[in-house]
Amino acid sequence: MARYSPKEVEPKWRAAWDEAGAFHAETGSPKPKYYVLEMFPYPSGQLHVGHTRNYAMGDVVARFKRARGFNVLHPMGWDAFGLPAENAAAERGVDPAAWTWDNISRMREELKRLGLSIDWSRELATCDPAYYGRQQAWFLKLLERGLVYRKEGQVNWDPVDMTVLANEQVIDGRGWRSGAVVERRKLTQWFLRITDYADALLDGLKTLDRWPDKVRLMQENWIGRSQGLRLTFALSHDGPIEGVSVYTTRPDTLFGASFVAIAPDHPVAERLADGDSAVSAFVATARKGGTSEAEIESAEKLGWDTGLKVIHPFAPERLLPVWIANFVLMDYGTGAIFGCPAHDQRDLDFARKYDLPVTPVVLPAGEDATVFHVKQEAYVGPGRIYNSGFMDGLDIEAAKTAAVARAEALRIGEGATVYRLRDWGVARQRGWGCPIPVVHCGDCGVVSVPTDQLPVRIPQGLDFTQPGNALARHPTWKHVSCPRCGGPAERETDTLDTFVDSSWYFARFTDVDAETVIDKDAADYWLPVDQYIGGVEHAVLHLLYARFVTRALADEGMLSVKEPFAGLFTQGMVTHETYRRQSGEWLEPRAVDVRGEGLDRRGFAADTDEPIVIGDAEKMSKSKRNVVAPGDIANTYGVDAARLFVLSDSPPERDVQWTSGGVEGSWRLVNRIWAEFDQDSGDDSPDGIDEAATLALRRHTHKAIKAVTETIEGFRFNSAIARLYEFVAVVRTARSSACSRQSRHEALSALARLVGPFAPHLAEECWLRLGESGLLATAPWPEWDSALTEDDEQVLPVQINGKRRGEVLAPRGATSEEVQSLVFQNEDIVKRLEGLTIRKVIVVTDRIVNIVAA
RNA sequence: GCGGAUGUGGCGGAACUGGUAGACGCACUGGAUUUAGGUUCCAGCGCCGAAAGGCGUGGAGGUUCGAGUCCUCUCAUCCGCACCA
Numbered sequence: 001m002a003r004y005s006p007k008e009v010e011p012k013w014r015a016a017w018d019e020a021g022a023f024h025a026e027t028g029s030p031k032p033k034y035y036v037l038e039m040f041p042y043p044s045g046q047l048h049v050g051h052t053r054n055y056a057m058g059d060v061v062a063r064f065k066r067a068r069g070f071n072v073l074h075p076m077g078w079d080a081f082g083l084p085a086e087n088a089a090a091e092r093g094v095d096p097a098a099w100t101w102d103n104i105s106r107m108r109e110e111l112k113r114l115g116l117s118i119d120w121s122r123e124l125a126t127c128d129p130a131y132y133g134r135q136q137a138w139f140l141k142l143l144e145r146g147l148v149y150r151k152e153g154q155v156n157w158d159p160v161d162m163t164v165l166a167n168e169q170v171i172d173g174r175g176w177r178s179g180a181v182v183e184r185r186k187l188t189q190w191f192l193r194i195t196d197y198a199d200a201l202l203d204g205l206k207t208l209d210r211w212p213d214k215v216r217l218m219q220e221n222w223i224g225r226s227q228g229l230r231l232t233f234a235l236s237h238d239g240p241i242e243g244v245s246v247y248t249t250r251p252d253t254l255f256g257a258s259f260v261a262i263a264p265d266h267p268v269a270e271r272l273a274d275g276d277s278a279v280s281a282f283v284a285t286a287r288k289g290g291t292s293e294a295e296i297e298s299a300e301k302l303g304w305d306t307g308l309k310v311i312h313p314f315a316p317e318r319l320l321p322v323w324i325a326n327f328v329l330m331d332y333g334t335g336a337i338f339g340c341p342a343h344d345q346r347d348l349d350f351a352r353k354y355d356l357p358v359t360p361v362v363l364p365a366g367e368d369a370t371v372f373h374v375k376q377e378a379y380v381g382p383g384r385i386y387n388s389g390f391m392d393g394l395d396i397e398a399a400k401t402a403a404v405a406r407a408e409a410l411r412i413g414e415g416a417t418v419y420r421l422r423d424w425g426v427a428r429q430r431g432w433g434c435p436i437p438v439v440h441c442g443d444c445g446v447v448s449v450p451t452d453q454l455p456v457r458i459p460q461g462l463d464f465t466q467p468g469n470a471l472a473r474h475p476t477w478k479h480v481s482c483p484r485c486g487g488p489a490e491r492e493t494d495t496l497d498t499f500v501d502s503s504w505y506f507a508r509f510t511d512v513d514a515e516t517v518i519d520k521d522a523a524d525y526w527l528p529v530d531q532y533i534g535g536v537e538h539a540v541l542h543l544l545y546a547r548f549v550t551r552a553l554a555d556e557g558m559l560s561v562k563e564p565f566a567g568l569f570t571q572g573m574v575t576h577e578t579y580r581r582q583s584g585e586w587l588e589p590r591a592v593d594v595r596g597e598g599l600d601r602r603g604f605a606a607d608t609d610e611p612i613v614i615g616d617a618e619k620m621s622k623s624k625r626n627v628v629a630p631g632d633i634a635n636t637y638g639v640d641a642a643r644l645f646v647l648s649d650s651p652p653e654r655d656v657q658w659t660s661g662g663v664e665g666s667w668r669l670v671n672r673i674w675a676e677f678d679q680d681s682g683d684d685s686p687d688g689i690d691e692a693a694t695l696a697l698r699r700h701t702h703k704a705i706k707a708v709t710e711t712i713e714g715f716r717f718n719s720a721i722a723r724l725y726e727f728v729a730v731v732r733t734a735r736s737s738a739c740s741r742q743s744r745h746e747a748l749s750a751l752a753r754l755v756g757p758f759a760p761h762l763a764e765e766c767w768l769r770l771g772e773s774g775l776l777a778t779a780p781w782p783e784w785d786s787a788l789t790e791d792d793e794q795v796l797p798v799q800i801n802g803k804r805r806g807e808v809l810a811p812r813g814a815t816s817e818e819v820q821s822l823v824f825q826n827e828d829i830v831k832r833l834e835g836l837t838i839r840k841v842i843v844v845t846d847r848i849v850n851i852v853a854a
Numbered sequence: 855g856c857g858g859a860u861g862u863g864g865c866g867g868a869a870c871u872g873g874u875a876g877a878c879g880c881a882c883u884g885g886a887u888u889u890a891g892g893u894u895c896c897a898g899c900g901c902c903g904a905a906a907g908g909c910g911u912g913g914a915g916g917u918u919c920g921a922g923u924c925c926u927c928u929c930a931u932c933c934g935c936a937c938c939a
Contacts, residue, residue: 722878797874
């Protein structure tokens, strides 16, 4: 018996699949379609184990569905624009395009080595003019429809990457890539009107029943729809302004108002600051923060009394002061609020600091209106409205309705829906990206590049050695004549956010060679993606943008689906322990020798034998050197063992910790499986067939088929692999009994096919050894016979007062009476019951018996 | 602060609608083969206990014949949002 040799076996089968075109997806096939997609990678040039896990999951699904008779589309592409290429260009003087394409070809080879069942004829790269040119085409369509606009506004500026970021890309006040503290700047920017789709995107979430609740919730919160009242407070006397418009979700507390506050960026504040150095000094202080860490931590409320007074809309005799306050945000609602300190904690903090009145208007049940007070904690619970004129006695909801109605009747406000979601700023000041295909003309303004002149290509020879936008610095590229008037004009030098590139690639995959942006027939056939797989880190960013663009393109008539991804699965990361010398230097796993277990587990440097600090398992990263290269693993154990391991140790949605022991376990499984095939299956025993053993083997086979099928369908790959371990053990044991030749063949044939999605090369080799014709990759999935998945007899545990005290062997489906008679014939149990009075006997068919006795 | 998730052996984790807790893997222990083995095979492995038995799914209550699973409270960890009016 030869040891299984992945080095020889694996390449052989990859070539065979290629040659047979086994993974070619035929658009329009009458078979039911199934589109499985993993989030496409950035071509960094190096595959890591995280990729291996992500793509192995998709491949399990793809291979399984193919075997189940589906016409499967499983494509691969490259999210190829982005800063790393510019950084490489700056550091090494290479051309970003050359660098990127080079990485792509390297990574393609590494990915192919994983044995993924991908239709490589559909490969695409976002940096290919054939792709981004079509992106420019639909961008212009959206521009025509008013979904793209330019606006001067406050933007998030990443001082390290020297570019603008969308709100979604600012995390804890820092750039999502660079980690640098983001600054606020005023710039003219390109926006996509995603807010037009806020309701649609929110409502659409309800239809995504195969998405994780967590992701839907995150998107829901991100969109942040709220219902309230927009209301204008009129100025009490003539002044520099007419009034202040505020937004509130608590119009029921209007009678508790004791001040109006506006944001430091509010036009009124800016007007007042203009020419008043004291005001402008305050505005500058208040505005400073919002992003810096210190500012976020100290939530100190700052205010400035403008001296202006506004009239309470429902009680004109009352005047409220207008303050400028740092806790009011310009970009939410109207940038102004009314303060009701009794029922809002922030307003209360502010009121206490500046000694403003606190008037409760919501009375909690059981409190006495004459003594109820709000001290340091605002009351935000339910209750009855009081101190509130026409709203007195109403509950909160009724009062809200009444307040809105009154405001509308007085023509000073109206019910309003407000969103947290802002429009998507898509322009980036970068050279290595999809150019925004417009021209600025002094006479005609912004002019679209005519369709027949697309794609607007990135020019050769950009200079990336200086920070900032290389495209803008190019000596000639931007100088063109206006497509409309022919006069001198300049190209737009901003490029599109790379999230635009990834917001429609799944549609392009349905026909990568389409002359149009998207081939409608192909898209209608394949979309939506049935199963999308990727990291949770894209829960809001990519997944929200892709949903938006899909709807926008659908409204443009390019697509029929409204939601791109019918099923979503968010997989966990691959982590590894971290190792550090006493000096603080990080060590690679291979440079560390780990001994002992539990609390005595210690690490030593392989070179000096000095003690090493073993840190927690963390996401693999270059900086901590806790990285294991998939290539190295494949060289040692083969890719099948690596695929098995990344899926076996943890449920797919959770992180998995890479351990060398773990892969070795998978490698043992590979060999154990092979050992079952690598021998003469032989003839039936001359002494006759053991019918009982044969039946037992067949039952195990059918149970295994059922269990593996159901666990794959439920995305419980770790459990599926556990069932494989068990089944191999059964098959091995059966070798020593006289099972029929036929039953052995049935078992092995099933085993090979069940292994197929996880360890496809091994499975093919087994299939060949079994003498089956054709590729296992295109063979049908085994079926199970439900008559064989359940035993005729089973052991029923017998409990006395809920504690297990024995067991009986009962036929399947035995009635309560039958089971009870067996139980009371059982000596052990009878002995246990001596001296006790039986109160009740519960028999759960085929499950358990519980005797209640005292 | 708001919202959400998760707590099970030395470790990763199983357990479908409440029904034998700890499948499967790792680590470990003993044995066999080989003895160059860090190979392979067999067995053991939640805790206490010699055993009988008892105790065990973060903690405290509760519902139930029966709870890892359901309910209430609580603690811890992780994630998302964060002065959102």
